[in-house]
Amino acid sequence: MAAPTRKAAIVGGNRIPFARSNGAYARASNQDMLTATLDGLVARFGLQGQQVGEVVAGAVLKHARDFNLTRESVLGSRLSAATPAYDVQQACGTGLEAAVLVANKIALGQIESGIAGGTDTTSDAPVAVNEDLRRVLMELNRAKTVQQRLKALAGLRPGQLAPEIPRNAEPRTGLAMGDHAAITAREWEIGREEQDELTVRSHQALAAAYDRGFFDDLVTPFLGLSRDANLRPDTSVEKLAKLKPVFGQGEGATMTAGNSTPLTDGASAVLLASDEWAAERDLPVLAHLVDAQTAAVDYVHGGEGLLMAPAYAVPVLLERNGLTLQDFDFYEVHEAFASTVLATLKAWESPAFCKEKLGLDAPLGSIDRSKLNVNGSSLAAGHPFAATGGRIVATLAKLLHEAGPGKRGLISICAAGGQGVVAILES
């Protein structure tokens, strides 16, 4: 028999404002950003010198020197140096997966508290040497005699000096994520205007949330930035309509730099704990992490869209928890691209998709759009890959807390590699 478990509480969160690539954080490293984010969390909850059960975080774009990124960040932070830490990486799902891992250990009683987070920089991204050059250098390293060394060096060619800059592309298809999303958008007939409308709503909602002070206890300014640099409160459907498509080809292309998330730098962290740990320290419990699910799709050969995995994960999660898609007060669907959100919602509404792909008798149905991403999401805030999960968990937990006890929220995050992470929070 399984040991009885408890639900992990979400105490609060912290993130730094998200910056556009090569903007305010151009010279900040993943570790700088994660350390500052942890320190902001420490200051908010008075955790100086305290040991938390575990800190779990990660980055999608990592330098070789970042091999122990989270532990190094903890050592540089005001947390007790006796706080263990480990790295995780599940592409854009990293932050949410980290929260699930921490919550699970709390649920099992293995830890009483933990911090889940993520950080990513596209400005200070690792630049690898050309693969040919790398082979030559490794050979040189292995060489023992002068002769062997000269022989190894003879393999050098000028072309090998071109660096390999990481691209936001799928290794197995060579397609950019946006190009993948564009295929899905075309399949699901997602129009340009509805994408632009969703984008405008995201910017307006995020700006309004800032204006009413919603982020006062969720964000700590960093390097002179106090709001997300990507936020355009005054954007409009008219303005967005002027942008040229950047993903997809020809007449039917609908995805622009406006309705897609830009490359972004930033970090986030969430403090989770048992109810007892929080109560002992007079810390709030905003919500509990109820359950989570991951799914993956075969976007290479299986004919499914790269970012459609959450559409598969959610019904499994609903089924296990005896819920319908309509049983939620808030939905946080990560806006990798406006079209991704719309395609996912459309899939859940489609009797054919729900029957053939999900094996359901009836479609999951539609959701009340006024409950979707009510404080804005990645289109407005930006999307530093591993940091998005923490942003969403803390935002939703606070929203649920404000709405009162017994409210429920659904998180859905798509990730590279055809994966998805979804979760339920409850106040």
Place this chain on the structure above:
Amino acid sequence: MSDWYRDFANSGVGTTITKQLGLPRPAVLRRHEPGQPLLPGPAVVGSAGEGRLRDELTRLLRDAGVTVVSPATVDGGTDGDRLAAVLLDATGLTGPADLAAAHDFLAPAVKRLAPSGRVLVLADPPADAASPAQAAARQALDGLVRSLAKELRGGATANLVQVPLGAEASLAGPVRFFLSGRAAYVDGQVLTVTAADVPAGEDRERPLTGKVAVVTGAARGIGAAIAKVLSRDGAHVVAVDVPAAGEQLAQVANEIGGTAVALDITGADAGTRLAQQLIARHGGVDVVVHNAGITRDKLLVNMDAARWNSVMAVNLQAQLDITQALLDTEGALKPGARVISVSSQSGIAGNRGQTNYAASKAGIIGMVRAWAPEFARRGATINAVAPGFIVTEMTAKMPLGTREVGSRLNSLQQGGLPVDVAETIAFLAQPGSAGVNGQVVRVCGQSVLGA
């Protein structure tokens, strides 16, 4: 922030140059450091008339490890044994004729005063006098102390504490404060104590142990110094500043093991939000320091409504609203709470181009005095601190000439430091300051402005 002129004037070559040119030589002030004795040398206690405090003062000094010498040995003593403090018990004054005894005692003693020495006069409030002659004598001390403060050199100060009959128990905290390095930049001041229940047995090194203190505008400047000093004295500090200052605020909070709260104090619900958080997270608050403040200078005739309104909103209305919210929220203010408002010399003396700022800072004084009786009924206190020229990032941006002149227009011939304001606030926050209520303490080195 360094005072280059003071450092220069005290350097080898600087001493020669300033002496030849007859320039002032601002002293390096004795400032408090943890573990320091109350006074670095002996003290003398004298009296004018049959005072009631002399024995009490002597006991207090001896308890603090201070050698108390007899007034008889002072006159004609050698330069080797300079006095660290001269205390005059003037509670026995009956009329102006008794003042001659004050002069007789003070003159030889002050001549022997050490650098950063202290002259402290204790008397009854003139308003309580039995006759006009007695009131005149008591009021005369005011002129005596303020003038003496201007004559003292080498960082020495002179202050007056008024003790009504029956308020003797309230005296020890203020006396210790004025003698200590905490009062380095408090000069030429008159403080009146009142009878109160003063808790016994506080930890002198960490008098705020176990207390929760909230400081607004704590991300930098004077507010950051206040947060650090309150924390040094044992308090858990809840550091408040606008969300945009969050990065610095987090650094301040982390440095002192405090809690950072991003909050615009002018927000409609700022008071209730703060009260709720203080109750939920800290079980209420013991010490509230209203420090956040802004300037938007313009001559009155050129001042737009935005400048006027923003200064009023931050500097005055927010203090009123937050204090009211804390009073109204059950459990927010703990028993014996202390509220300390940061006013300004401009609010006392006025300042060209600062009608809005000076109005807000004068308003604070009105607020504190009006609230004092209600706070007294709750066993709490509310006071204001009015800094003079304090060297901060704000003043560092002033033109050199204005800054240099501004910083020397006081008896100590130098600007104060943020820590000087912080020490005075920490003193008012102590349990031992229960008998200090409705007061305005200037931390200005006896500025010539508004004196």
